[in-house]
Amino acid sequence: MIKQIATLLLIIITSAKVHAQFLLRYDKPASKFTTEQRQDYNKPGYMQEALPLGNGRLGAMFSGGIEEEHIMLNDITLWMNSKRGLSEVEQSGTRIGAYKNFEKVRDAYRNEKYGTSEGSMEAMATKYLSSQQPLGNYAPFTDIFISTEHQSETVSNYTRSLDAFSGVGYVNYSIGKANFTREYFCSYPNDVVAMRYTAENAEMNLTVKASSLHKITNLNTEGNVLILTGEAAMENDPVQFQKRVFVDAGNAKITAQDDGTLKVENAKDVKIYVSAYTDYLPVYPSFKGRDFETDTKTILGNAVKLGYETLKSSHQKDVSDLMDNCQLHLEYEPSNVATDALIKNGPSLELENLYFNYARYLQLSCSRSAPVPSNLQGLWNGHLKPAWNADYHTDINVAMNYWMVETANLPESFTPYKEWLKILAESGKHVAKETYGIDKGWSTGLNGNVFGFTAPNEHGRRMQQSGAWLCQNLFEHYAFSKDKEYLKEIYPILKGAAEFYVEFLAPWKDGSLVVYPTWSPENAYLVEQFGKLNKQAYGASFEQQLALNLFTDCIEASTVLNRDKTFRETLQNIIPKLTPQKIGQYGQVQEWPEDWDNPTDQHRHISHLIALHPGRDFSPLTTPELTDAALVTMKHRGDVSTGWSTAWKTNFWARLHNGDKAHQFYKFLTSERTYPNLFDFHPPFQIDGNFGCVSGVCEMLLQSHLRSIDNSAENIEKAAFVAYKKDKKQTNHFVPVVPDENLAEAPYILHLLPALPSAWPNGNVRGLRARGGFEVDIVWENGQLVEARIQAANNGSFRIFSEGKLSKVITLKAGEIKVFKNETIK
Known part of the structure; x- marks a missing residue:
C-alpha cells in the first residue's frame, strides 16, 4: 500500500498538466x-x-x-491622497515636538483615566501624540x-x-x-x-x-x-x-x-x-x-x-x-463542477485542496520583488476609496500576509516585506524621537503606507507600537533559512526595534516593566463603565509577549553574529523585569495586566494569544497551564469570525493540537467565507484570510517552533526551551525567562502531523518548510504517519517529535535526505 501511495504521489507531482486541484x-x-x-x-x-x-x-x-x-x-x-517629498522628519507623519507632552499623556495612564472624555487616556493621546498627516x-x-x-x-x-x-x-x-x-x-x-x-x-x-x-x-x-x-x-x-x-x-x-x-x-x-x-x-x-x-x-x-x-x-x-515546490494532496473524487458551483455545494475536500494551492498562487502573484509588500487586498483593487484604505494594518493583517511564505515554501515572496521594513526603520527613528522623546531605535504605529508613514494613528484609542510585531516575521525568515548574510542585513532593524522598547518600557504599580500607551487590538474593556471605545490601556498582554519575543530574537541574532555583547546583556537584564503573563479569574489568559476580561466577549481579535501563534512561547508540550488558559480564552471568544479572524483561529487550534477544531475553521472559511473567485470574504474582500488559513493548514501538518535546549533529554517536556515559568509567590503569574545564549545553536523540533484532522484520513504534502533549514514531505494513511522525508537546505540538526516520541538529535549535511517511517522514530 505504501508503494502504491508513493507511486501515485510521483505521478501527480511530475505531471505538469492542468488538473482540478489547481484549476x-x-x-x-x-x-x-x-x-x-x-x-x-x-x-x-x-x-x-x-x-x-x-x-x-x-x-x-x-x-x-x-x-x-x-x-x-x-x-x-x-x-x-497622502504626502511625499517632505523633510525627513515630517515625512514620517510624526507630530513635531509631541515628546514635550509625552509625560503629560502618560500621566493619564498612570492615573487610570479611562473612557474618552477630556483628560482621558484616549483624549490625551489624540490631542498630543496622534498624527495629523493623511495616510492616503x-x-x-x-x-x-x-x-x-x-x-x-x-x-x-x-x-x-x-x-x-x-x-x-x-x-x-x-x-x-x-x-x-x-x-x-x-x-x-x-x-x-x-x-x-x-x-x-x-x-x-x-x-x-x-x-x-x-x-x-x-x-x-x-x-x-x-x-x-x-x-x-x-x-x-x-x-x-x-x-x-x-x-x-x-x-x-x-x-x-x-x-x-x-x-x-x-x-x-x-x-x-x-x-x-x-x-x-x-x-x-x-x-x-x-x-x-x-x-x-x-x-x-x-x-x-x-x-x-x-x-x-x-x-x-x-x-x-x-x-511545484509545495503541494497538498487530499484524497477525494473530483466533482468536475465549476468553481462557483463547488463553493455553493458546501464543504468538500476538493475545495479545501484547491484553496490551499490557489492561496500559494495568490501569494507569489502579489509579492515577489516589488519595493513594498502586499496590502489588505494583496495587489488587486478597483476602488478609489477601498475598504480600510487597502493599507498596511500592523495589528495583524500585514504580518498574516507573510506567515505562509515560510511554511508553504514561498520564501521568494518575502523580499518586499523586508525592504518595506528598512523604510519603516528609517522613518520610525523620527517618530521615536519627535513623538516619544527617544533617541535610540525606531517606532511605527498601527497603519502604514508606501510613503514611510510610521506615526501613531489619528485616534488615540489606536495607540500601538508595532515594531516588535513586524520584526517577528523578519526573524522568522532567518529561522527558516539560517542565512547569516540575511541576518546581518536585518540585524540593525531588529536591534533598532529593541532599542526603542528598552527606552519605552516603564515601571508600573508593582515595579514590573510595561508598554504604554498601548491597547489590545481592537478590543475594549470595562465597557459598561466607560463605553465601547474604552480601548487605551497599559501593559496589554500581546505587546508584552511580543517584547519578550523581540528581545529573545535579538539576543540570538547578536550571539550568532558575535556582536553587541553589551546590548545583549542589557536585554538579558530587562527580560525578568517585564510584567508577567497572568491567568485570570475565569481561568483565561488575561488580555490586560488587570483582570478585566469578559467571558461573554466574542471580539474577533485574540491578540493576547500571540505567544501561542505566530509566537512560540505557549505550547501544550511546554506550558500546559498557560495552554489550558488559552483554551478557556478560545472558548470564550467563540466560533463566529471574520475572514482573517477565522484564519488566525485555524492557526491557534492547530497549535493547540486540536486538528478537528482547526479544520472546522478552515472548512468554514473555504465554503462560507469565500467569494466565487476564492478571494477571502471578510467582508468585504481582504486577502489575509486566504494566506492566514493556509498557514493554519501547514501548522496542522508540521510544526517546528520549539527548540531542544537539552539534547540529552529523552522527552520533550525536559528538552524544549520554555519562555515562561510559574512565579513561586503568585501561582497565576508566569514570568519571562532569559534565554541561554546556547539557544542560538539549539536544534529545532520537527513535530510531524501535530493536528491532523479526522476529515483528512489519507493524503500527502510535499515541500513544507521547517525552521532550521529543512524541507519536509509527509505521507499519512488512516490518520497515521506513514513516511516523512526531510531534506536539509544547509548543514543543520533537528529532532523529530511524533506520536509522543522524541528522537535523538539528527544532523544532516546540505542536500542530504533522511527518510522516517513511523515505527523508526525512537
Missing part, C-alpha cells in the same frame, strides 16, 4: 464592473468574480466578458477594454478558467462553427501583461481602449501602440504613471481612432502586450525618481522583440517551478 473554472463571464460597484466596495460583482493575475508589482484581473473584456490593472506602488490609500491603476462585436446570446460552450499551476488564464467559446480562444498572463521575468485572442473558422474585429479613474494627462497612439499617461491625486505631489499597450494583429488591419483607441479588423490571431510603471521609488523621503516613461517604453519593446510564445514559456516555467 478555477466557470461557465459564464464575471459581472461587469459598474460605476456603482466602483464607488461602493460593499457592492459585489467584478472584484469577487474576475480572475487575478500578477507578478508581485503589476497585477491584472480579467472578466472574460463576451461583448467586452475588462482588464483591470494595478501597480502596487500607486497610492493617492492604495489606488487602482488603469483599465483596458477590448470590444469583440460578439453577442452573448449567440455563444455556446463558454468556459473561463485560471490555471494556478502555470499562472495562465483562459476564455473559450463558440459561435456557430467558429471557436474563439483567449489567453492572459502577467510575467515576472519580463514584467508585462500579455494576452492573445485567436479565432478558428472565423475572423475577429476588436477595439482596444485604455482608460483610468485618475486624471489622464495624455492619451494617444503611436502606430499600433496605445499610450496613456496620468497622475494620481496627492496632497502635495501627484504620482505620475504611464501605460503602453502594443497590439500585434499580424497581417490584419489596425487603425488608430480619434478617441485614442485601436481598431483591429479581420484578424485571426491578435497578441496584446502591456507595460506600466509609476514614478515611485522606495527612497525616503522623496519616494519618486523612476523614469517611468522610459522604463515603460523599454520594457514593452523588449517584450515585443521576444514574442508571445517566448514570454509565455518563460512565465509558465517561472510560476510552475514555484508552485
